[in-house]
Amino acid sequence: MTNKTTSAAAPPALHPRPLALALSCAFAALPVHAQDLQDGAMPVVEITGAAPRANGLLNLDTASGTGSRLGLTPRETPASVTIVDRAVIEARGAQDTQEVLRAIPGVTAHNAPGNIGVSYRGFGSGSISQLFNGINVQYSIAARPVDSWIYERVEAIGGPSSFLYGSGAVGGSINYVTKLAGPRPMSEARLRLGSDDLKEASFGLNRMLGGDGAGRGDHYARIDLNHRDTGSWVDGVKSRSTQLAASLRSDFSPRFTHTLAYEFQEEDVDRPYWGTPLRNPLAGELRIDQATRFKNYNSADGVYDQRVHWLRSIAGWRVSEALQFTNTLYAYDALRDYRNVETYRFNPGNSAVIRSAVFLQRHDQRLVGDRIDGVYRGRIGARRSDWAFGLDYSVNKQTRFPNSLAVTVSTVDPYDFVTERFFDIPGMGPGFRPDRDNRVSTTALYLENRTALLPALKLVTALRHERIELELTNRRELTAASPASFERRYSPTTGRVGLVWDISPGASAYLQYATAADPPSGILTTASFADVRNNSELTTGRQAEIGAKLDFWQGKGSATLAAYSITRRNIASQDPNNSALTQLVGEQSARGVELSVGLQPTRQLSLQGNLTHVDAEYEDFRQGGVSLAGKTPANTPSTVANVWVSYAFTPALQANIGVRRVGKVYADAANTLTWPDYTFVDLGLSYQFNRHVAVVGRIRNLTDRVYAANLSATMAYLGAPRTADVALRITF
Template identity: 55%
Template sequence: MERPLATPISLAVFTLFAQGALAQEAVANKPAVLSEVVISDMSIDPLGLDQKERTGSRLGLTPRETPASVTVIDREVFEQRGAQNTQEILQGVPGITTSSAPGSPGAVFYRGFSGGSVTQLFNGITVQYDVIAARPVDSWIYDRVEAIGGPSSFLFGAGAVGGSINYVTKLANRDGNLIEGKARYGSYNDRQLAAGTNQKLGESNYLRLDVNGSAMDGWSDGTERKAWQAAGSWLADLTPQLSSTVALEYQYENVDRPYWGTPVLRPFSGEVGIDNGTRFKNYNSQDGLYKQTVKWGRWILEYRVDDTLSLRNTFYHYDALRDYQNVETYTFNANNTRVVRSNALLQRHDQNLNGNRTELNWNTQIAGLPSNWLGGIDYSLNKQTRYPLSVAGPFGSVDPYHFVTENFFSLPGVSQVYNPDRSNRVTTLALFAENRTFLTSRLSLLTALRWDDIDLEVTNHRTPTATNPAYFERNYKPLTGRAGLIYDLTPAANVYVQYSTAADPPAGILATASYAQVENFDLTTGRQVEIGSKLGFDEGRGNATLALYDITRKNLSMADPSRPGTTIPVGEQSSRGLELAATWLMTNNLRLSGNWALVDAKYDKFVENVGGVGVSRAGNRPTNIPKQVGNLWVAYTPIANLEVGGDLRYVSSRYADTANTVYDDAYTLLGAYAAYTFDKRTRVTARIKNLTDKVYAESFSGSSMMYLGAPRMLDVSIQTAF
């Protein structure tokens, strides 16, 4: 059932304008938003090494000061690259690949891991359901995206063996008054209208409001998407030492007849392919649906006692309702003449999260050595109830090219009744601390520690059985941490080494975990050793980073070799790799940027149940993980006010199954753009993505389906600010 739009709008108006004592953190050092529209400015730094961030550390360090692989992609960069949503922004992070297939729309693959092993945060907050909740969101409301590679549970809690990603929303700031807008139109009737404003009200109040609407007739037959987002915030300097920010967000998305994937040709072995005649076909029901409504609320208080001591408190609320009604699986018959459709799912997710985080920063000395401390406590309650109705089918077969599908509720066994399956309640109390101490003027030690007390309670709303009891609970108390050294070779170059640990759910996600997934299982453990370097070159015209890492995750759930129908927590998975990133202003009007990642990911110990037989997959690569990912961006200003550029993205082949018998080919994507800036305020951009119209897969959905990436797309946009 769709929730009324009046509720979030009324809440926003009431909160932003009626609560005079509420508010947020000061952001006085935030770059002026006006620069967002001047993409011909070659001074932007795509690596973001000198921007303060809170994903790699809460101590307010820059990526250059952090002994870890940290990437910051700010608004200037993803505007220049034409990143229209959060997943397109992530292509700027070394080694990351993504997919927005409806069954796992927030899928991110990072350092050989995926799913719950990669934490995705919204303004530093995890909703503990990332592969669904982190569905791509239009980029207009975001200020930047930050990523840290490798285990980082010591910052954000359970999860994050492969890394953490943080989507940071625009907030009211003290940079002055601004009004900006954007309009875009492109292929498949893809259109966008967006506007934003930052206003100073009196001497101590600042208001920001951003609104974005987009719609598209999808490139897959019958797919239509409509979405809009609103983000409002109010910053109030209550005293010279105390500031407050109230921030609200509302996100709505409706996709009619979502595209779930394209069937691959039989036999399912070796390099797979599709029939080009099915590239744009959509085998979902005529009234297939995905719909999501998300509401966020945050209240941030920051009190600065003096230059050495400050306190920050964040209260947060999240509410989401998601609905699905789709036929999700399509498979060719034995001679590839018919497509068999199966697996109808009516699904509703009702989730809410409430929490409060308190942090204390203290700058002091230890034995005369400068030392920065942070300590805090985080408490949250996450509740989710799911309402699934699943009918396996099959529902007959259709001609691959000429067919008409049914209405969803005409399928046998399907009715529009939402019966709850189970409710998961996850209560988390966390204590955390970080420290940076300068051992010498060039050598610093960074340490972090986090202890979580996690209570999982699951209520079964269906008939209890031995494997699905009416109620069960589990408690976990992981302790995770990091220790790193960073040494400045010169003012422009350093080297670092770090060791970090993480804890993951044994299988699935705690917010949806079943009895079978957590019965007598503790959290899995992960550890990483990483060495790297960050350096500037050519008298500051270039920056580069290098990271080498080794990650091992233990205690994975796997089939018992002697009893394949049961699982035991003794599996092991590892990855080791190399990541390079660089940007270079070769001349005053030519910039090159790029990154390249190489990863060797494998199951070290893993047994899979295949038809009642335990089969070892040791030595195999996990599904959807490429060995190599590379990106290159070129920006050139041949004459004043005109910028032209292009991009190249390479992704090597990936396996569709844990047996590593089905794989796809590597692919390369090309793009190009031209942008003209009229008066340092107004810019018109023409852009082409997937210039060669390459047919490629974002991801596999098992061995029989591929979720294809978008075909060639053209768009023209105009953006202005004053």
């Protein structure tokens, strides 16, 4: 449903999008030949230059390092595990990591510059671990959208997973896995042009540097590079981003390998978009003024910049067929700068926009750690029993340099206005002044086991114990509320126990119980003195889940079904006797069902879809002195559905369509403000000229649907309108 407006001003004409119109005509004129539609009539073609043709079946039999350290497949794991591999990423045209997340059942995400939001199983970003190659940087903003070119796959496990990755994973864990050097030679490139002055170039190369290919002195090098320049559908926004992933793998012997991996990510956004003001009255179903859909109320020289460096040293030693060790030494360095006016609201008569919330901010974060993992494959009596065990130590330090003004900067005409340069705002000047250092030291021991109780019945268990030391150092004036320093220590123990029953060779059922620990304020690396002093414990999470995974239709179909119940206790709730204080008495719950289905009826046709429903609510929570028991957390849709259909008209010509529907959400915890459900459609068309050259065209949000990817009390962070792009892919 398109949002209505009562503005007397006529909305401006939408931005012209000739590329989208041209692609629409191409889809309408798509040739269909009867002989190409016969099942089995087409020879198999290896599409190496174009987007790979993804198999419609669910990825249930590929080992996943995210759901278990034992290397179990999703079918073998007593949990909901999703693998979005490279073929799926390419086939669906996912531009960045945010779009990849759409393939995970029930996940919604947005990329507002200062508030990277993900909702998973009824919980938000502070209760979801977003990992990079299994490493948790403990900061949600670190999961800024990164171009998908450098990633091999994205994996996810739904529900509590602190027993694998540490505190902060009640709703689930999402793991972004980077491409690494390996034996398979590869060289590819992509050029992409699109709406809003999109210009992108990508390159990838993997080669053997020396050796005999037998694992003795073999060396492999890989580099993947991507650069993008683009404007935006919002006035004044321009961005540049560069991603580099380079790695060197050395097989010193068949038993010992080492990989050195480096990643660089850079993002520079001029005048970033923070949202569109909502029309008054702010009650019931929210609306925007269509004439402001493309307006940007930020300062004329607003900025968001990010630089990220990753370095990993990965050593693998296979002691024997039964025992192997992996040691990962890692270092992460990130610097983020903000310079913006971030909040906009209409005046009561909707005749002017009031601009406020001035922020000059720097985040300087460094993470250093080492993790040693061991896997032992043995037996207990006559039954197979496999073990994973390890030790992880890390030091995560972040310094923040905030300078903000809670003042009205200006009141402007909603449709015709000019904004100031940032440092012309009274009280703002160049330079950063540190506020405090947050230093989080974590030592963790973990153990995981899978034992065959019966040939068809496996018991999967895991246990993790952490020692977390949080140190806050004040870098500004000392007060009673902000002392020179403060320390807090936590010692959570979390675990999982699950059973997997192999009903038949293609079907299994499981049940599990898992626990988790979560910081009350969401993230320890940004916790304030008030957070740490008032919240002496971590919150606790509990989940019970039951599900099934099966193949059907003589191997042409696959499906997963899961039902779960999660409870998070001891969340910070307002003291009913003193609104300035919080107590660890709150409780939040989520109960839901997830269904995923994949079909490959013929060689030409593939279908995948998922449907999720979650009933998320506060069981015990107060805000503004009012109980919110029974209310749904903001920006949490109860239903999310996705369908993807791919059809090959000829061996060279393939079309696909994706349909996504997201249920209504609330903008406030009191559930008085709502945004309606919405549906958008993406189309894709690829043509393989030969085995080395292909062209891929896409239209995103075909119907130009206006929708809110995130809501606050006065603004909607809108999703992109209809856009289109064409990519030329080559291998050589």
